[in-house]
Amino acid sequence: MRQRNEKAILRAATTLFAKKGFDGTRATEIAERAGLPKANLYYYFNTKEEIYRAAIRHLIAGWDKALRHIRADADPFEALEAYVREKLDYARKNADESRMFANEIISGAPFLSRADRKHMHDITLEKTLIIEQWVAEGRMRPVNPRHLFIVLWSTTQFYTNFEKITCDTLEKPRLSPSDYEDAARTIVETVLRGLRPGKASSDP
Structure with a gap:
């Protein structure tokens, strides 16, 4: 029951934080949306800030999972394509999380903890070193891995x-899974294809 209620609280809070921001969201609203008494909210989380930080950590964990594809022993382009596809899919299925985090960063990241920032830095560095290894082995054309990650984060x-x-x-009322599939294909064909060794970026 604890796990179920915490999940309900985080899901409700994330939706409200994405729409109204941290300051605009009241604990009472979170409890109501989660279908729980307000007293229960504070049984699982001490403060609204703790709920907000937990939602951020949940998103980071999802992003970490997508990064698992980037391994030194993997094929560079299969790994990066899998990363792009999983990142897009996670954003589609967890849209409120994605928007909440974007608002957090635009606001100057006041609630992104030092530990979370260090974790994101460290795991990005780890994957950066793998891409540098692929380049050194001639398995990819030379590329600045940090800029590559920024491009992939932006597009996904x-x-x-x-x-x-x-x-x-796209002249559509809403996005469908097929639109995300088209997005993945476009990112792969335009961004990643040019990194194949022995090919110029304009080669078909």
Whole structure:
């Protein structure tokens, strides 16, 4: 029951935080949306801030899972394609988390803890070193791994974080799984294809 109620609280809180921000969301609203008495909310979490930080950690864990594809012994392009696809899929299925985190960063990351920032830095460095190894082994064309990650983060998050403008651009009322599949294919074909060794970025 504890696990079920904590999950319900985090799901309700994430939706509200994504729409109204931290300051605009009241604990009472979270409890009501989760279908729990307000007293129960504080049984599982001491403060609203603790709920907010837990929601951030849940998102980071999801992103960590997508990064598991990037391993030194993996094929670089299969690994990066799998990462792109899982990142897009996670954003689609957890849109409120993605938007909440985007708002947190735009606001100057006031609640992103030092430990979480260090974790994100360390795991990015770990994967950066793997990409550098692939380049050194001649398995990829030279690329700045940090800029590559920024490009992949930007493209995989945009569809969810800016869904309205994405829908306007695609001339659709809402995005479907097939739109995310098209996005994955486009990212792979335009960003990753040019990194294959022996190919110029303009080669078909």
